[in-house]
Amino acid sequence: MSASEPTSAAQIAKVLDDEGRPVGAGVLVAADLVLTCAHVLGQEQPVEAVTAEFPFLDTGPVRAQVHFWSAPGEPLGKGDLAVLRLDGAVLPPDIQPLGFASDAPVGLQVITYGFPRGYDDGRWTSMRTVGGLPNGLMQLEGSGLDAGYSGGPVFDTESGTLLGIVVAADRERSLGFMRPLASLMETWPHLGTVVIREPMTPPQNTRGGAGARERTQWVSDAPTDDDMLKRAALAKVLATHLRQARADTPDSSFLVHVDGSWGTGKSTLLKLLARELWDDSLVVFFDTWRHVRIEPPWWALLTAVRKAVIAGRPRWRRPWFRVRELFARIHRDGAAQVLSGLLLVGAAVLAGVLFSSGTVTTHGLEPTLKTITAVVGAVGGLWTAGVVVSRYVMWGSARRARSFEESHTDPMNEVAEHIAWLVRHADRPIVVLVEDLDRCNAGYVVNFLDSVQTLLRDVPERWRRPVHCAPSFVVAMDGVWLRCAYEDAYETFKSAVAEPGRPLGYLFLDKLFQLSVPIPRLGTASRDLYFGRLLGTSVAPPSAATAQQVRAELARSSDETEVLETLARADPEVRQAVASQAIERILDADVQDISHHALAKFSRLLHSNPRAMKRFVNTYTVSRAVRVLEGSVVPTDSLALWTLLRIRWPELADHLESRPETIDQIKEGVEARDLPDTLRELAASAELHGVLRAVPGTQLTPEMIRACSGASDDMTPR
Structure with missing residues (x-):
C-alpha cells in the first residue's frame, strides 16, 4: 500500500458536528461499528447520535448512534474511546471491516488520514513508530499530525494492516500518540470479540534471495482471530441456529455443544461466533478452568453474567443500575424484614421528636423513655443493616455465596429469580460461551452443567415477556470428557439406565444439549x-x-x-x-x-x-x-x-x-x-x-x- 493509493481508504470515516463540519476521524472495525476518540464527540456527557461520512465512498452523510462512550481521563490515553453504530445497511456489501494487528513493531513506517483545519476532504500524513509508553500508547514521530486527526486509523504502509487510532498530537515536538489494540481493549473489552486480528508481515531475508525467509517464525498456540481454516462460515451457521431458537422458544435456553479434542480450534470458533453475535446479543465469555477451584459454581457464572449486563450500560448509568438491583432483591425476598426494621427506626425517631418538642411529657420517666427510644432505634437500624448485608451483599465473594446457601431456606430459587431479573434488564439477549470445561475435574463439570440446567435454562413464568429471552449457552469441550464425567458421577445408575447404543453418558449429553457440533477436520487442501x-x-x-x-x-x-x-x-x-x-x-x-x-x-x-x-x-x-x-x-x-x-x-x-x-x-x-x-x-x-x-x-x-x-x-x- 502506498500513501497515494491506499487500499484501506474505504473504511475511513469522517465525524461531523451539528453544522456538518469535520471534528475528527474514525475507522470501520465491524459491519456497522466505527471506532473513534470520545473527545471527538465532546469532553463532557456524550451525545446520543452523530453524523458521519465515508469520504472514499459515495454514501453521503449517515446517522450513527453512540453505542459506547468512555470519557477522556488522566493520564493521556485513559478512557477516551467512542464506538458508533451505523443506522441500517448504509455501506456497499463488498466493504469489509479492517483487520487489527495485535502489535505494532518499533521503527515501522505508517500513515494516517484525518481532517485538519482547512482540509474538509481530508489529508494523508506519514509517521514512524518510535516505541511503546507505560500508559499503553505507541509514540509516533512525524510533523504532519494536527487537530482533526483524532480517531484516525494508523496503517502499516507496506501491508495496509490497521495498527490503531490516533489519540493525540504534539505539533511543536513533531510527536503523535496512537492507541494500539491492547490499549483499546482495556477501555472496551468487547472490542476483542468484534475485530479481526491480523499478523504483521514477517521480516524478509535480504541475503537468501528476494522473498526468502530468514528463519521459521515461532508460532503461538493461543486461540487466533485469523480465520485461516474458514471457520467463520460454521460460526455463521451456529449464530443462525441460536437466533432461530431464540425466536421459536424464547422462554427456554438453547444449549449447543461444540465437540472436539484439545487443540482442534474450539476456542477460535467461539471467538468467531462472538463476532457473528455481537450486533444483537450480549456475549459472555466464561473460562471454567479459571474458576474450577471456586465453589459454588453458580456464583462465578452469576458474577460473569452480572458484570456483562452492567458493562453493557454507559458508565454514568451503572451506579443507578446497582441501586435498582439492590432494591429489586429487597422487594422480592426481604421486604417484610426490612420494613419491620424501618418501622422500629421510624417509631424511635418519632418518639424522640415528640419528647424533645414537649408534645409528650412523662414526669420522672423521661430519661428512661429516651434511653429506651435510643435503644429501639439502634436495634431497628442494626436489624435493617443486618438484613441488607446478610441477604443482599452476600454475593460479593464465593465464601459469602456459600454462607448464603446455608442461611436461606430456598437459596437456589432466589439465585434463579435474580438471574432472571438480570436477563430481563439486559439490553440484548444473553449468549454465554463456555470454554475449557474439558480441563476441569468430573465433579466440577457435573456441578457446573447442573447449575446451568437448574438456574439459567428457563425464564421464570413471572418474567416471561416477548422481549425477554432465556440465555443461550455454547459449551466447547471434548465429548468423551463430558460423557466420562457424568458416568463417573452416576456410576451407581450406569447399568440400570443405559440403553443399547446409548450409555448413560450419551443420555446426559442428549438431555443437556439440543445440538452437538463437531469441529471440522482438515481436508488435504485446507491442511x-x-x-x-x-x-x-x-x-x-x-x-x-x-x-x-x-x-x-x-x-x-x-x-x-x-x-x-x-x-x-x-x-x-x-x-x-x-x-x-x-x-x-x-x-x-x-x-x-x-x-x-x-x-x-x-x-x-x-x-x-x-x-x-x-x-x-x-x-x-x-x-x-x-x-x-x-x-x-x-x-x-x-x-x-x-x-x-x-x-x-x-x-x-x-x-x-x-x-x-x-x-x-x-x-x-x-x-x-x-x-x-x-x-x-x-x-x-x-x-x-x-x-x-x-x-x-x-x-x-x-x-x-x-x-x-x-x-x-x-x-x-x-
Whole structure:
C-alpha cells in the first residue's frame, strides 16, 4: 500500500458536528461499528447520535448512534474511546471491516488520514513508530499530525494492516500518540470479540534471495482471530441456529455443544461466533478452568453474567443500575424484614421528636423513655443493616455465596429469580460461551452443567415477556470428557439406565444439549494451506477466474443437490476457496425448504417424536456445513442416514467412525470380533437393520462412513 493509493481508504470515516463540519476521524472495525476518540464527540456527557461520512465512498452523510462512550481521563490515553453504530445497511456489501494487528513493531513506517483545519476532504500524513509508553500508547514521530486527526486509523504502509487510532498530537515536538489494540481493549473489552486480528508481515531475508525467509517464525498456540481454516462460515451457521431458537422458544435456553479434542480450534470458533453475535446479543465469555477451584459454581457464572449486563450500560448509568438491583432483591425476598426494621427506626425517631418538642411529657420517666427510644432505634437500624448485608451483599465473594446457601431456606430459587431479573434488564439477549470445561475435574463439570440446567435454562413464568429471552449457552469441550464425567458421577445408575447404543453418558449429553457440533477436520487442501501459512511458504491459490465461475454456479443452484454437484466438479483447492459461499447458499431459506422436503422420508424412523425430529434437522444442517468445510460432498440421503444413526445410537456411530469396516460385518450378520459387548445386542437387532435398509439405493459403506464423519482422505465419495 502506498500513501497515494491506499487500499484501506474505504473504511475511513469522517465525524461531523451539528453544522456538518469535520471534528475528527474514525475507522470501520465491524459491519456497522466505527471506532473513534470520545473527545471527538465532546469532553463532557456524550451525545446520543452523530453524523458521519465515508469520504472514499459515495454514501453521503449517515446517522450513527453512540453505542459506547468512555470519557477522556488522566493520564493521556485513559478512557477516551467512542464506538458508533451505523443506522441500517448504509455501506456497499463488498466493504469489509479492517483487520487489527495485535502489535505494532518499533521503527515501522505508517500513515494516517484525518481532517485538519482547512482540509474538509481530508489529508494523508506519514509517521514512524518510535516505541511503546507505560500508559499503553505507541509514540509516533512525524510533523504532519494536527487537530482533526483524532480517531484516525494508523496503517502499516507496506501491508495496509490497521495498527490503531490516533489519540493525540504534539505539533511543536513533531510527536503523535496512537492507541494500539491492547490499549483499546482495556477501555472496551468487547472490542476483542468484534475485530479481526491480523499478523504483521514477517521480516524478509535480504541475503537468501528476494522473498526468502530468514528463519521459521515461532508460532503461538493461543486461540487466533485469523480465520485461516474458514471457520467463520460454521460460526455463521451456529449464530443462525441460536437466533432461530431464540425466536421459536424464547422462554427456554438453547444449549449447543461444540465437540472436539484439545487443540482442534474450539476456542477460535467461539471467538468467531462472538463476532457473528455481537450486533444483537450480549456475549459472555466464561473460562471454567479459571474458576474450577471456586465453589459454588453458580456464583462465578452469576458474577460473569452480572458484570456483562452492567458493562453493557454507559458508565454514568451503572451506579443507578446497582441501586435498582439492590432494591429489586429487597422487594422480592426481604421486604417484610426490612420494613419491620424501618418501622422500629421510624417509631424511635418519632418518639424522640415528640419528647424533645414537649408534645409528650412523662414526669420522672423521661430519661428512661429516651434511653429506651435510643435503644429501639439502634436495634431497628442494626436489624435493617443486618438484613441488607446478610441477604443482599452476600454475593460479593464465593465464601459469602456459600454462607448464603446455608442461611436461606430456598437459596437456589432466589439465585434463579435474580438471574432472571438480570436477563430481563439486559439490553440484548444473553449468549454465554463456555470454554475449557474439558480441563476441569468430573465433579466440577457435573456441578457446573447442573447449575446451568437448574438456574439459567428457563425464564421464570413471572418474567416471561416477548422481549425477554432465556440465555443461550455454547459449551466447547471434548465429548468423551463430558460423557466420562457424568458416568463417573452416576456410576451407581450406569447399568440400570443405559440403553443399547446409548450409555448413560450419551443420555446426559442428549438431555443437556439440543445440538452437538463437531469441529471440522482438515481436508488435504485446507491442511496444505494452513501448514503453508504457518511456515510462511506460499501456496498457489486456485485460479481467480475458476473460483469465480464456481461461485456463479453456486448462486444459480436451486437446491442442495445442485450445490453439491457444483462442488463435486471443482478441484479440491477451488472447493476450499468457495466453501463459505456454498454454505451460505445451502442456508438460503428457499434452498432449505427444498432440502427439508428431501429429509421428510426419514421422519418415520424417528418414532414421530417432535423433539427428535427437530434435533435431526438441526444436526443434519450443521453436519452438512461441517462436511462442506472439510471439502466433502457426501450425498444428502447418505449424510441424513448417518445423522439418524448418530442421533439414535451414538455409541455405535462413534465405534463405526474409528472402525468403519465393522459396518459390513453388521449388515452381513457376521459377529464382529472388535465390537464392544454393549453393542452386540444392538448389532443383531431387527430395528437397526431396518434403519440401515430404510432408504432404497442408499448404503452406508466403510468409505461412505469415512466421508460422513470427516475421516476420508478422498472427500468425493462415489
